[in-house]
Amino acid sequence: MLSAFFQSNPLSDHLFMYPQIKHLDELKLIGMHLKMNFTNNRTYELWSRFMPRRKEIHNHVDSELFSIEVYAPNYFKSFDAEVPFEKWAAVAVTDFETIPEGMDPIVIEAGLYAVFIHKGPASDGPKTYQYIFVQWLPNSKYELDDRPHFARMGEKYRRDDPESEEKIWIPIKAKENF
Numbered sequence: 001m002l003s004a005f006f007q008s009n010p011l012s013d014h015l016f017m018y019p020q021i022k023h024l025d026e027l028k029l030i031g032m033h034l035k036m037n038f039t040n041n042r043t044y045e046l047w048s049r050f051m052p053r054r055k056e057i058h059n060h061v062d063s064e065l066f067s068i069e070v071y072a073p074n075y076f077k078s079f080d081a082e083v084p085f086e087k088w089a090a091v092a093v094t095d096f097e098t099i100p101e102g103m104d105p106i107v108i109e110a111g112l113y114a115v116f117i118h119k120g121p122a123s124d125g126p127k128t129y130q131y132i133f134v135q136w137l138p139n140s141k142y143e144l145d146d147r148p149h150f151a152r153m154g155e156k157y158r159r160d161d162p163e164s165e166e167k168i169w170i171p172i173k174a175k176e177n178f
Helices: 001-007 041-054 124-139
Strands: 020-024 027-036 065-070 087-094 104-108 110-118 140-146 149-153 165-174
Touching: 020 165, 027 041, 027 065, 041 065, 041 087, 065 104, 110 124, 124 140, 124 165
Parallel strands: none
Antiparallel strands: 020 110, 027 087, 027 104, 065 087, 065 149, 110 165, 140 165, 149 165
16 A cells, blocks of 8 residues: 555645646657666666766756656555656756667657756655655646656755755646546
């Protein structure tokens, strides 16, 4: 069960936040990806491979970085921290005309997202996700949609800095019986 996975990460008082609900237009990205799970997190390995090569992507839209998770349909309905998912390190691009060797394209479909701001070091991220999945989502008029989840890391992102900020985009749809 998802709440059991997050029990070891108690909430901080500053995490009682409400998201902005936004419609995202289709987004094209180019990056690198790895299979991993929550017990064997290979995020550092992925970003260590991507960051030295990101400047090879010449048709990027801006300087924001995207950390994307692609889960199997209904992944969170019977959550198991051992089940793999695909994690991406990427940048948004205008098109897929030129893709550097060793990188791949990914398209995030248009749809509704709950957008949360995580403030603090990346190591505190589980606290924000605990709030989203254990408190906010079950008590909202939304449920997860089967589309990629992602974080946008812009100019305020500073990985281990307590003042760091990143935007967490959670795919949602209206609950049928709310």
